[in-house]
Amino acid sequence: xxxxxxxxxxxxxxxxxxxxxxxxxxxxxxxxxxxxxxxxxxxxxxxxxxxxxxxxxxxxxxxxxxxxxxxxxxxxxxxxxxxxxxxxxxxxxxxxxxxxxxxxxxxxxxxxxxxxxxxxxxxxxxxxxxxxxxxxxxxxxxxxxxxxxxxxxxxxxxxxxxxxxxxxxxxxxxxxxxxxxxxxxxxxx
Amino acid sequence: xxxxxxxxxxxxxxxxxxxxxxxxxxxxxxxxxxxxxxxxxxxxxxxxxxxxxxxxxxxxxxxxxxxxxxxxxxxxxxxxxxxxxxxxxxxxxxxxxxxxxxxxxxxxxxxxxxxxxxxxxxxxxxxxxxxxxxxxxxxxxxxxxxxxxxxxxxxxxxxxxxxxxx
Numbered sequence: 001x002x003x004x005x006x007x008x009x010x011x012x013x014x015x016x017x018x019x020x021x022x023x024x025x026x027x028x029x030x031x032x033x034x035x036x037x038x039x040x041x042x043x044x045x046x047x048x049x050x051x052x053x054x055x056x057x058x059x060x061x062x063x064x065x066x067x068x069x070x071x072x073x074x075x076x077x078x079x080x081x082x083x084x085x086x087x088x089x090x091x092x093x094x095x096x097x098x099x100x101x102x103x104x105x106x107x108x109x110x111x112x113x114x115x116x117x118x119x120x121x122x123x124x125x126x127x128x129x130x131x132x133x134x135x136x137x138x139x140x141x142x143x144x145x146x147x148x149x150x151x152x153x154x155x156x157x158x159x160x161x162x163x164x165x166x167x168x169x170x171x172x173x174x175x176x177x178x179x180x181x182x183x184x185x186x187x188x189x
Numbered sequence: 190x191x192x193x194x195x196x197x198x199x200x201x202x203x204x205x206x207x208x209x210x211x212x213x214x215x216x217x218x219x220x221x222x223x224x225x226x227x228x229x230x231x232x233x234x235x236x237x238x239x240x241x242x243x244x245x246x247x248x249x250x251x252x253x254x255x256x257x258x259x260x261x262x263x264x265x266x267x268x269x270x271x272x273x274x275x276x277x278x279x280x281x282x283x284x285x286x287x288x289x290x291x292x293x294x295x296x297x298x299x300x301x302x303x304x305x306x307x308x309x310x311x312x313x314x315x316x317x318x319x320x321x322x323x324x325x326x327x328x329x330x331x332x333x334x335x336x337x338x339x340x341x342x343x344x345x346x347x348x349x350x351x352x353x354x355x
Contacts, residue, residue, distance in 0.1 A: 078327070
């Protein structure tokens with residue numbers, strides 16, 4: 001199998017995890033930047049709609065690197081999808097597939113479920129809850145917690161910060177509650 | 190009063206310290222940020238190819254049905270931890286010759302409340318903030334609405350910040 005062919009396969013965790021972890025020293029060495037992504041949402045607020053809110057009154061231009069970083073993530077998505085994709089459906093555990101089939105989710109052709117996450121489904125209660133309310137909770141929660149999976153779980157834990165451990169545990173508790181107890185109620189809507 | 194302050198200014202003129210003109214302090218041009226875009230691009234590719242940005246993979250993780258995501262997050266933390274340990278041990282400097290500086294995090298109850306709220310949203314959208322950008326890049330344009338909503342959530346947090354328990 002050629003290099004390009006193997007790159008087009010889904011990458012195993014033991015390749016992807018260390019590569020993600022290496023972002024931490026890379027950003028530190030390149031420019032003394034602490035890895036974190038959710039701050040970009042704050043910088044967007046500060047640059048576009050500060051509305052005289054003290055939380056958004058700071059020199060966001062000094063944090064411009066973070067916006068370039070997330071723009072890069074978006075472009076990385078473009079490159080991976082256009083040049084490095086083998087267009088195979090996402091493989092998941094048979095148990096999850098059986099459960100999701102019960103909710104009418106059977107399309108695995110994309111990384112997000114096309115059965116529930118499309119433009120038309122935005123106008124359904126289920127789609128609105130998952131995409132709009134879910135997105136709101138992500139933005140509100142990460143800022144309230146002072147970071148997300150990158151800033152707390154990866155950067156914070158890498159630097160042995162115990163507040164990040166508490167945040168990460170709470171991320172997991174919230175996710176476990178939603179996925180197992182609340183999401184099933186949303187998916188049957 | 191006005192006269193007094195004027196006198197103060199005259200007797201104690203602002204002296205330009207050496208550090209003020211040090212190259213590190215100079216505001217960098219915007220294109221200096223392109224290097225972060227390239228790191229972001231590599232990072233985004235890993236996100237997609239490892240299926241970290243997959244809603245299905247996130248559901249699997251929270252149902253404890255697959256090791257994949259735990260393996261990724263765990264090995265990423267381990268790699269980051271060893272890297273920071275080595276950076277500190279060998280006192281490695283940045284490319285500009287600055288000492289590496291990581292701001293410590295302080296605890297407040299926001300990490301609990303906010304953490305739980307983010308966790309709920311994470312399992313609903315199947316994405317944390319980084320993957321949202323990557324998902325849009327793969328062509329799922331509807332996720333731009335999720336991203337806008339996340340920005341709105343951040344904005345509302347900023348608005349309510351003083352009133353929230355911390």
